[in-house]
Amino acid sequence: MAIYLVCAIAALAGLLFGFDTGIISGALLFIEKGFPLTTVMKELIVSSVLLGAMAGSLLSGRLTDYYGRRKIILIISGMFIIGTLIASLAPNVNAILLGRLCIGIAIGIGSYTAPLYIAEVAPLELRGGLVSLNQLAITIGIMCSYFINYAFTNTEGSWRLMFAIGLIPAILLCIGMFFLPESPRWLVKQKRLREAKATLSYLRRTAHVDQEVAEIERSLNVHQAKLSEIFAPWIRPVLFLGIMLGFLQQVVGINTIIYYAPTIFQLAGFQDTSTSILATVGIGIVNVIATIFAVLYLDKLGRRVLLLTGLVGMCLSLLALSLAFQWDSAYLRWIAVFSTFTYVISFAFSLGAMLWLLVSEIFPLDVRGAAMGVAVFSCWFWNFAVSSTFLSLLNALGPTNTFLLYASMCVVGFVFCYYKVPETNNVSLEKIEDNIRRGLPLREIGQPVSVAPGKALQKPV
Ligand code: BGC
Numbered sequence: 089m090a091i092y093l094v095c096a097i098a099a100l101a102g103l104l105f106g107f108d109t110g111i112i113s114g115a116l117l118f119i120e121k122g123f124p125l126t127t128v129m130k131e132l133i134v135s136s137v138l139l140g141a142m143a144g145s146l147l148s149g150r151l152t153d154y155y156g157r158r159k160i161i162l163i164i165s166g167m168f169i170i171g172t173l174i175a176s177l178a179p180n181v182n183a184i185l186l187g188r189l190c191i192g193i194a195i196g197i198g199s200y201t202a203p204l205y206i207a208e209v210a211p212l213e214l215r216g217g218l219v220s221l222n223q224l225a226i227t228i229g230i231m232c233s234y235f236i237n238y239a240f241t242n243t244e245g246s247w248r249l250m251f252a253i254g255l256i257p258a259i260l261l262c263i264g265m266f267f268l269p270e271s272p273r274w275l276v277k278q279k280r281l282r283e284a285k286a287t288l289s290y291l292r293r294t295a296h297v298d299q300e301v302a303e304i305e306r307s308l309n310v311h312q313a314k315l316s317e318i319f320a321p322w323i324r325p326v327l328f329l330g331i332m333l334g335f336l337q338q339v340v341g342i343n344t345i346i347y348y349a350p351t352i353f354q355l356a357g358f359q360d361t362s363t364s365i366l367a368t369v370g371i372g373i374v375n376v377i378a379t380i381f382a383v384l385y386l387d388k389l390g391r392r393v394l395l396l397t398g399l400v401g402m403c404l405s406l407l408a409l410s411l412a413f414q415w416d417s418a419y420l421r422w423i424a425v426f427s428t429f430t431y432v433i434s435f436a437f438s439l440g441a442m443l444w445l446l447v448s449e450i451f452p453l454d455v456r457g458a459a460m461g462v463a464v465f466s467c468w469f470w471n472f473a474v475s476s477t478f479l480s481l482l483n484a485l486g487p488t489n490t491f492l493l494y495a496s497m498c499v500v501g502f503v504f505c506y507y508k509v510p511e512t513n514n515v516s517l518e519k520i521e522d523n524i525r526r527g528l529p530l531r532e533i534g535q536p537v538s539v540a541p542g543k544a545l546q547k548p549v
Contacts, residue, residue, distance in 0.1 A: 095206045095218045097264035099225035101198035103257050106229020114237025118247035138472040140192020148197045149461020157205040158270045167194035168258035176251035200464040207448035208271040212516050216386035220441045227379045231372030238365050276304045307518040318455045326450045330463030336501040337443040338470035341494030344478045356424035378436035390513040398438020403498035405431035410491035449512045452521040510534035
């Protein structure tokens, strides 16, 4: 039970990620009424969080390796509180920008520190599900923000309150992290063996943790990688895999739906704003439900099967959306609603859950923090690139071709994942590192058994 509580508290960072990225579409409508905003200012308010997240993920890659995972999550909870206070009490637009930037930096750091921390405290047979709790928290955060957007549709001047609600999870995260233990893997790396053993005994509810500690030690002692090794030839393939997963998660267009769903629904024929926002709440709900499915079945069905099935589902949904706009039929708006729902469901149980899980698993311990930072930066960079060009693409290409473009990215994603993504189900992080060291092809680094070159790989246990 302790392990579930520990992971749920750390996953509050994910909830804040979802809440703070989702709330802005609704809050913006009210900020505009209080302060006259130019288009550039509006874009800045929306993208300040994404810019901050990019900086956070890039700058702080080494922070978690240096200061430890727990301390960094504690610090970002403080940044969430300060950023939220600045934004919700803002006397002018610049203060809103400052607050949102601060929140963005916290999101960027938290978006890799939380899954990293969870992956390092989780026992291997539960790791997939527990790390995906973070993605579940992201989707719950998005859903809450949609509900709040809907609840406040007709309330003037409510943006301050909308932002301020984010204080609740931020304070809970701060209090919770205060009591949580440091990652045992990080403690071993710091040669604080006694603490590492005590932490593991607490998490595993048993005093027999010597073997696990020894395995972590072995992975550290045998391979003393330096930070500069993040670009070393043996790490390059996994770094490439992480960067590509970050890229793919965003170029399939998820945040065109998450951030702009009401716009898409209006384009498809729903005239009134509150119906569009209500349909968006529906998106938030199915996103959560499909993620629960991922959390429950990831460790049973395996990563690859969910990933590949989801990519097919996303591609077909985008094709349907694209064709519906092309034919402009009477059913357009219903096809739009149906296909955005199936799209979000397919994303949630595949790329949504899998990016954060795989990037927390594939990197060797010594460079894990920094390498994850690079992969997560890729995700935030492409998030910014896709969401800040969506409206211009709609204008320039029209909805049919825009969604066709994202559908073609799903095809690229399918081919890439089919050939390159390993099955990491039920394999220890140390074994994955071992396989990378031995130069196994990317797709095979999740094999749990030793294989001599040229020999057939045995089935995972
Ligand atoms: C992505 C976000 C996205 C969310 C949707 C996350 O995994 O990184 O960009 O908004 O999923 O649920």
